[in-house]
Structures are given as structure tokens and as C-alpha cells.
Amino acid sequence: MSQAKATPSLKTARGLGSAKEGTDHWWMQRLSAIAMMVLSPLMILLVITLIGEDYATATAKIGSPFWGGVAFLFICASFYHAHLGLQVVIEDYISYHAARLTTIIVVRGVLIVLGLIAAFSVLRLMLA
Amino acid sequence: MTDQKTSVQRPLSPHLQVYRLPLLPLMSITHRVTGVGLAFGTIVLAWWLAALATGPGAYAIFSAFMMPLGGLALLGWMIAIAYHFCNGIRHLIWDTGHALELNSAEKAGYAVLAGWLVLSVALVAAAVFFWAT
Numbered sequence: 017m018s019q020a021k022a023t024p025s026l027k028t029a030r031g032l033g034s035a036k037e038g039t040d041h042w043w044m045q046r047l048s049a050i051a052m053m054v055l056s057p058l059m060i061l062l063v064i065t066l067i068g069e070d071y072a073t074a075t076a077k078i079g080s081p082f083w084g085g086v087a088f089l090f091i092c093a094s095f096y097h098a099h100l101g102l103q104v105v106i107e108d109y110i111s112y113h114a115a116r117l118t119t120i121i122v123v124r125g126v127l128i129v130l131g132l133i134a135a136f137s138v139l140r141l142m143l144a
Numbered sequence: 145m146t147d148q149k150t151s152v153q154r155p156l157s158p159h160l161q162v163y164r165l166p167l168l169p170l171m172s173i174t175h176r177v178t179g180v181g182l183a184f185g186t187i188v189l190a191w192w193l194a195a196l197a198t199g200p201g202a203y204a205i206f207s208a209f210m211m212p213l214g215g216l217a218l219l220g221w222m223i224a225i226a227y228h229f230c231n232g233i234r235h236l237i238w239d240t241g242h243a244l245e246l247n248s249a250e251k252a253g254y255a256v257l258a259g260w261l262v263l264s265v266a267l268v269a270a271a272v273f274f275w276a277t
Contacts (some may be wrong), residue, residue, distance in 0.1 A: 026268050028223055035208075046239060049232055049235075049236060050236070051151065052229075052232075053232075053233070055231060056225060057229075060147075060222060060225065060267065062216070064222075064267070064271050064274055065274060066269050067218070067271060067274040067275050068274060068275050068277075070218070071196070071200045071203045071204075074203070078196060079191070087193070091189075092192075094186065095186060098179075098182070098183040099184060101179045101180075101183070102179075102180065102183055105176060105179070115237070127183075130186050130187060130189075130190040131147060131186075131190070133190045133194050134186070134189055134190040134193045134194070134195070136197075137190075137193035137196065137197035139192045139198060140192055140197040141197055142194075
């Protein structure tokens with residue numbers, strides 16, 4: 017016990033730990049999940065009420081401040097959450113380092129492109 | 145000492161081809177499968193919003209594509225999001241250190257399945273209602 021005080025115990029991670037990332041990945045996954053506990057029911061409501069509606073009705077609704085805001089925030093939280101979740105799945109199932117890193121980079125890139133397309137589309141409808 | 149009865153009742157070691165997944169691991173892998181599925185669903189979400197932002201022509205192409213098969217995909221999206229939502233809440237409860245015992249984790253698992261069933265039926269009913277009207 018006295019020795020543990022002199023030198024830091026190895027059971028406790030020092031600094032940001034061996035992965036140099038700290039608990040950030042885990043924590044942001046939870047924060048985005050909590051955000052979507054509120055946002056996903058609203059997003060589903062938005063999608064359901066627009067089923068079978070024409071172009072003018074759909075653009076007017078998503079262009080409104082409230083529903084546009086819901087869609088925009090849902091996009092931010094869901095694409096971020098998807099990226100964090102897919103990274104864990106890839107890390108679990110692809111063991112070969114080069115293939116793992118390549119897949120993570122490609123998936124991240126695709127999600128960034130899709131997320132930006134979705135977010136800017138909503139902004140364009142809101143500002144139109 | 146080694147009569148027929150005990151040798152028959154000896155536990156079998158888990159084997160991939162005869163091993164039946166218990167409830168909790170089955171629900172765990174379902175959380176992953178729905179999560180990956182929902183991630184693929186973001187492609188359609190981005191296309192939908194981009195089509196709306198582009199104009200009526202692009203939206204007509206999207207709608208034509210969605211009408212026969214996409215409707216089923218939309219139902220699948222809602223059922224998947226309902227599961228990931230309910231089971232995700234259980235994960236957040238676990239993160240607070242609660243319901244981690246096998247017994248309470250299984251009870252919470254059944255609660256998740258019940259909530260998922262109710263949510264799915266409600267969402268599919270609402271979707272069919274808005275489709276019809």
C-alpha cells in the first residue's frame with residue numbers, strides 16, 4: 017500500500033491511457049445516444065407524417081424552423097453516433113490492421129459526405 | 145458409479161452448430177445488427193433530403209424508387225430504430241451500474257422486447273394510416 021503511494025498503481029490508467037484517447041469515444045457515444053432519445057421520436061414523427069405527401073408539403077414542413085431544426089440536429093447526432101458505433105464493430109470483426117484502418121477511414125469518409133449532404137439539404141430548405 | 149443416467153445428463157459443451165444463443169447475447173447481437181442496418185439507412189435519408197433540396201424532378205425520381213420497395217424498407221427502418229431505441233435505453237441504464245445482475249438484466253431484456261413490440265406495432269400502424277390517407 018505504501019509502495020502504491022510512492023509510484024502510481026498500474027491498475028489506474030495514467031493520462032489518457034494506452035489508446036491516447038481517454039474515454040472520449042465511449043462518452044460521446046452516450047451523449048449522442050441521449051440526444052437521440054429526444055430527437056429520434058421527433059424525426060420518426062416527421063418522416064411518418066410526410067409519407068405520401070407531395071413535394072410542396074414536404075419542403076414546406078422541413079423548411080419550417082421547428083422541423084428543420086429537428087432534422088438538422090438528428091442528422092448531427094445520428095451520423096456521429098453511427099460513426100462511433102461502426103468504428104467499434106469494425107474494430108471487433110476486422111483484425112488485420114491495414115484492412116481495419118482502411119475500412120474505418122472509408123466508413124468515416126462516407127458518413128462525413130452523407131452527413132454533409134443531408135445537413136446542407138435541410139439548411140437549404142430552411143433558408144429557401 | 146457411471147450409470148447411464150448421469151452420462152446422459154452430462155452438460156454438453158457449447159458448439160457453434162448446436163448452441164442456442166441465450167436471450168441476452170441474442171439481444172446484444174441484434175443491437176449491433178440493427179445499428180449497422182440503420183447506418184446503411186442514412187444513405188436513403190441523405191438521398192431523400194438531397195432530392196427535396198434539389199427540386200421536384202429529383203424528388204419524383206426518389207419517390208418512384210421508394211414507392212414499391214422503399215415502403216417496406218421504411219417499415220424495416222422504423223422497426224429497427226424502435227429496437228435500437230429501447231435496447232439503447234437498457235444500455236444507458238447499465239452504464240449507471242444498475243440492472244447488471246443476470247436476473248435483472250433478463251427482466252429488463254423482456255421489458256425491452258415488450259416496448260419494442262408495442263412501438264413497432266404503433267409505428268407500422270401510423271405509417272400505414274398516413275400512406276392510406
